[in-house]
Amino acid sequence: MQPYEIIGAPYTLWVADVGTAFPALDDAPGVDWTKVGTNGDRNYGDEGVTVAHPQTLNYARPAGATGPVKAFRTEEDLRIALTLWDLTLEQYSFAMNRNTVSTTAAGVGTAGYKEIGIYRGFEVREFALLIRGESAYGDGWVGQYEVPRAVDAGSPEIVFNKGVPAGLALEFMAMEDLEAASAAERFGRLIMQHAAALP
Secondary structure, three states, rough: OOOOOOOOOOOOOEEEEOOOOOOOOOOOOOOEEEEEOOOOHHEEOOOOOEEEOOEEEEEEEOOOOOOOOOOOOEEEEEEEEEEOOOOHHHHHHHHHOHHHOEEEEOOOOEOOEEEEOOOOOOOEEEEEEHHHEEEOOOOEEEEEEEEEEEOOOOOOOOOOOEEEEEEEEEEEEOOOOOOOOOHHHEEEOOEEEEOOOOO
């Protein structure tokens, strides 16, 4: 409903191996993309998915001026964060460097179980991220962030408490894509549908 540019709906996050092709706006993410949250945004805390663009600027202030006359950007980041209300081990693995989940079948007199190692080690695994939701140009149209390289930069603390969903605070940090089509796309790109496909 208008005004389309005011978006009041959650986005959903998917991850895949680095190098996985991003889906076209009118295609569902393929089997190589894993949805974060068994039920996507229905497993996210109320704050939804946060996309942050922090930066650090240094300002030149000459002796004859009180205000800055030039700015230099020395750092910039792209961070994606959410609180995941899904503690299945397949989802927990996003906070554990995507450690493998193994399954032991039930036996006579023994319960079946799944397990995951909770040590991450030296190697930091990289992912491609797809964050998809509504477009700012029309109802039912799609917008999506495409991040070619990112790492899990979060340090989640899980609180198990009465009457409150236990959540994993996930945070992903984009890494520069040295094979990007342009310098402006080193963290990826944001695309939004603005017109329907032609017949």
